[in-house]
Amino acid sequence: MKTADDIIDFILHGGEQYLPHLTIDSAIFGYHAQQLKILLVKLHGEDGWGLPGGFVKKQETFREAAGRILAERTGIENLFLQQFYAFGDSPYRRREQTVADLQKKVGPWLTITDDNWLLGRQISIGYYALVDFEQVSVQTDLLVEDYRWWDIQDLPHLLYDHNDMVNKALETIRLQLYHQPIGANLLPDKFTLPEIHILYETLLGKSLDRRNFPRKLFSLGLLNKLDQQRPIGPHRAPNLYEFNKANYQKALEEGIVLVM
Amino acid sequence: MKTADDIIDFILHGGEQYLPHLTIDSAIFGYHAQQLKILLVKLHGEDGWGLPGGFVKKQETFREAAGRILAERTGIENLFLQQFYAFGDSPYRRREQTVADLQKKVGPWLTITDDNWLLGRQISIGYYALVDFEQVSVQTDLLVEDYRWWDIQDLPHLLYDHNDMVNKALETIRLQLYHQPIGANLLPDKFTLPEIHILYETLLGKSLDRRNFPRKLFSLGLLNKLDQQRPIGPHRAPNLYEFNKANYQKALEEGIVLVM
DNA sequence: CCAAAAGTGTTGGAATTACACCCATGG
DNA sequence: CCATGGGTGTAATTCCAACACTTTTGG
Secondary structure, X not given: OOOHHHHHHHHHHHXXXXXXXXXXXXXXXXXXXXXXXXXXXXXXXXXXXXXXXEEEEOOOOHHHHHHHHHHHHHOOOOOOEEEEEEEOOOHHHHOOEOHHHHHHHHOOOOOOOOOOOOOEOOEEEEEEEEEEHHHOOOOOOOOEEEEEEEEHHHOOOOOOOHHHHXXXXXXXHHHHHOOOOOOOXXXXXXXXXXXXXXXXXXXXXXXXXXXXXXXXXXXXXXXXXXXXXXXXXXXXXXXXXXXXXXXXXHHHHHOOOOOO | OOOHHHHHHHHHHHHHOEEEEEXXXXXXXXXXXXXXXXXXXXXXXXOOEEOOEEEEEOOOOHHHHHHXXXXXXXXXXXXXXXXXXXXXXXXXHHOOEOHHHHHHHHOOOOOOOOOOOOOEOOEEEEEEEEEOHHHOOOOOOOOEEEEEEEEHHHOOOOOOOHHHHHHHHHHHHHHHOOOOOOOOOOOOOOEEXXXXXXXXXXXXXXXXXXXXXXXXXXXXOOEEEEEEEOOOOOOOOOEEEEEOHHHHHHHHHHOOOOOO
């Protein structure tokens, strides 16, 4: 989706390639400077910020679509991606998109006819992703006017029902945190104990004991201690750790019970 | 949906009233004779058993649709209903329904044209419900040829991806059990400790200590002891309990942490 | 040598588990 | 009176939470 012609073709004939009335929207969480952030985009023709999203190709799985959309936006492939909810109930989504609505969005250069595939009620399936902030480089293009990482404490009013989506995604992540390990996709390969500690605190929104917290991860065999330190200015250099991939994978599949 | 004419109208013109390409399917669990059961239906024109489902009206929420479909099938209203997943990835769902497929299903009396609203890829949103087995009376009609409660241990091969749906629903319920109370909709208003005990064991698929189990429910204030017993043949009559509605509701909303 | 952050062990209390005997009932 | 299932308390253990001082580093 690069040139203006491509976009015109998408608006008029996208229905030949994509499923109509269904989008995937992704809450992409990244972690940086001890802050949990979420990636929002601003599209040309839209008035505010929203979650990055896209349509599902007719032969594609939801999962593949979510991965493709994410790769298009962030450049990262093979992410931890999880479906968290299907959205269709908000007043915005129950009101059908009319010819006039759509015409207003696309501007006067295109004429929308009443059989356009984008008309009607749109539902959305939400996926969340946890990414290493530093690996992401967002591409702006003819669709995406701007993008930005936002503190989740400090979100603006988002388009449509996207605030609901963010809240539901966070709620799901917090619950999942008690049954699955999280972090392998939010942190760099090698990280320090304070880093993962603050990550968990940020996700759960509460403070965790500095001495007890690592014990739980160790007792589950999730961490390997490395023989390296990271210099961090005029302070004691913290040790580096990595996830024990085998145990991490096992914990993902079989589930764990964490009490924090 | 009662007469043959209604059904013909539904097949030909349902798209005017319902959202195309989207169904709601419900995993309706009931509990009886110390067995967790699931309600399956067999539709006219289909070869096997599947979950009861239906379409969403254009102005209806998913939630309302799930409730309406459930009420139509079981006669129960105002149920505990929970969305658990959106299904669209299985090979069956990615293969589009063709004119020939649909024609075969509806039989030779109707002619399916290539603009029929039922053609194409169908996705489904799964809801689960927990119901009191005894309150349910299923109606057969021109669509539903037969219905039956099945032991979940003993399910047949279901239509399409419905086995996946049942498994995902069970998995979700088991996880939810640790964070929300369950039972008010599966048990009669008054029940005995052994009944709720075996219910939890059945849902979790593991045995729970007969003396420790009730203590947890009591410590959360979920149960009121009644001054009644239930005669059960030549044995000691077990006491009856009811849920403490206020605490139950609070636990539902705020969440709990159960370790079992 | 100083400021800032990392690292590390122990203890008291709470929560969880494990376990066995008596009671009530209807036939 | 007997077979069956219901009811109940305690002790041992494990798990969890709370807590403060020492070490390292660069400036």
